[in-house]
Amino acid sequence: MKELWTTMASLMGVLAFSQTLLNTLLPPNLRFIFIKLFHTFLNYFSPYSYFDITEIEGVNTNELYNAVQLYLSSTSTTSSNRLSLTRGLNSTSITYTISHNHRLTDVFKGVYVVWEHIVTPRQTQTFSWRALPEEKRGFSLRVHKRDKDFILGSYFDYISSKASEIRRKKEDRLLYTNSKNGSLDSRGQPWESVPFKHPSTFETLAMDPTKKAEIMSDLRDFAEGSAFYKRAGRVWKRGYLLYGPPGTGKSSMIAAMANYLEYDIYDLELTEVQTNLELRKLLMKTSSKSIIVIEDIDCSINLKNQRIFVFTTNHIEKLDPALLRSGRMDMHVFMSYCCFESLLILIKNYLGCTVNDMDTEILRQLEKVVCVAEITPADVSEVLIKNRRDKAKAIRELVEILR
Numbered sequence: 001m002k003e004l005w006t007t008m009a010s011l012m013g014v015l016a017f018s019q020t021l022l023n024t025l026l027p028p029n030l031r032f033i034f035i036k037l038f039h040t041f042l043n044y045f046s047p048y049s050y051f052d053i054t055e056i057e058g059v060n061t062n063e064l065y066n067a068v069q070l071y072l073s074s075t076s077t078t079s080s081n082r083l084s085l086t087r088g089l090n091s092t093s094i095t096y097t098i099s100h101n102h103r104l105t106d107v108f109k110g111v112y113v114v115w116e117h118i119v120t121p122r123q124t125q126t127f128s129w130r131a132l133p134e135e136k137r138g139f140s141l142r143v144h145k146r147d148k149d150f151i152l153g154s155y156f157d158y159i160s161s162k163a164s165e166i167r168r169k170k171e172d173r174l175l176y177t178n179s180k181n182g183s184l185d186s187r188g189q190p191w192e193s194v195p196f197k198h199p200s201t202f203e204t205l206a207m208d209p210t211k212k213a214e215i216m217s218d219l220r221d222f223a224e225g226s227a228f229y230k231r232a233g234r235v236w237k238r239g240y241l242l243y244g245p246p247g248t249g250k251s252s253m254i255a256a257m258a259n260y261l262e263y264d265i266y267d268l269e270l271t272e273v274q275t276n277l278e279l280r281k282l283l284m285k286t287s288s289k290s291i292i293v294i295e296d297i298d299c300s301i302n303l304k305n306q307r308i309f310v311f312t313t314n315h316i317e318k319l320d321p322a323l324l325r326s327g328r329m330d331m332h333v334f335m336s337y338c339c340f341e342s343l344l345i346l347i348k349n350y351l352g353c354t355v356n357d358m359d360t361e362i363l364r365q366l367e368k369v370v371c372v373a374e375i376t377p378a379d380v381s382e383v384l385i386k387n388r389r390d391k392a393k394a395i396r397e398l399v400e401i402l403r
């Protein structure tokens with residue numbers, strides 16, 4: 001053991017001496033060439049290839065760096081014993097990634113790779129139109145030379161698609177509205193956004209169960225069908241027309257759709273849009289995983305984008321028949337007054353009672369009166385919220401107002 005230490009100490013001494021000799025004898029340019037040659041020599045014999053992904057390329061943010069960071073934060077790949085945790089302002093989710101200058105191993109289709117998160121202080125601030133971070137951050141990927149082509153071919157594509165999936169799941173979704181008179185915000189965006197936190201889901205939505213199941217399956221088919229639409233040469237878009245009296249749940253339905261598909265919502269106020277060109281620009285600035293809501297329908301609008309559109313109206317009879325025939329609306333959904341099934345859903349939402357908890361005679365009475373009373377789910381909700389602490393009173397009052 002003692003001998004080993006002595007040998008190591010001598011080796012270190014030789015190395016230090018060689019470095020000093022190199023620094024004294026060689027001018028900086030030659031020294032640089034010498035070090036480069038030395039690295040090339042080492043690389044030649046090394047069994048590994050390295051890929052560097054820096055956070056900032058020139059002055060642009062490198063999207064691949066963000067994608068790798070997100071990908072490495074997914075539980076299935078994390079095998080490091082030191083992680084950095086972060087949470088964005090107004091966000092409910094925590095993101096974690098490997099700590100600075102730590103490593104982790106990932107396995108992709110049986111191939112082992114090692115990631116290292118390299119963070120070093122930025123030495124000099126080169127001239128730039130925007131301030132650069134004080135630290136230089138980057139990922140270095142080490143792969144075996146024999147796996148290099150395979151990794152370049154599919155691993156990075158896999159990382160990018162996984163990162164988009166994680167981004168959609170983790171990020172709080174947003175509700176966008178178009179700025180007044182087509183003005184742009186401080187970041188040059190025509191849409192203003194706020195976090196979207198509407199609690200409505202298909203489970204809490206009171207409507208005919210068959211119709212509900214049909215809409216859910218249509219949405220799912222559409223969201224998963226991009227390849228089919230492409231094969232069939234059709235534009236990947238779907239239009240829904242929601243119509244019915246106020247308070248029947250059109251807005252709740254839109255929120256349920258967005259929550260179901262985990263899409264953002266763009267609430268398009270057409271009165272703020274002056275020209276078709278302006279409209280096109282607005283639509284170009286939306287993501288494809290989004291629902292675009294248009295409440296004032298106008299025949300002249302031209303919608304060619306790939307996404308889901310939802311049109312709402314309280315008066316379908318006032319719509320131009322040409323608009324209904326135009327093929328822009330693939331599904332017409334009538335949001336109707338309360339039916340018995342809707343009533344049961346609302347009672348469960350607000351009072352926590354199921355059919356089994358309720359008196360059969362009361363149920364029979366409710367069933368009899370609800371189908372003749374023109375009462376909206378919004379009206380029923382009001383009564384139930386008001387009396388939510390006294391379930392019996394809530395049901396009694398419901399029977400009363402339905403008569």
Ligand SMILES: Nc1ncnc2c1ncn2[C@@H]1O[C@H](COP(=O)(O)OP(=O)(O)OP(=O)(O)O)[C@@H](O)[C@H]1O
Pocket residue numbers: 204205206207245246247248249250251252253314335376377378379381
């Ligand atoms: N079908 C429904 N299921 C569950 N809750 C509903 C439903 N319809 C209405 N509500 C309740 O009533 C409130 C108002 O309904 P909502 O705004 O969705 O109706 P709307 O049809 O969009 O009305 P408007 O045409 O006036 O915009 C909702 O926040 C919700 O609490």
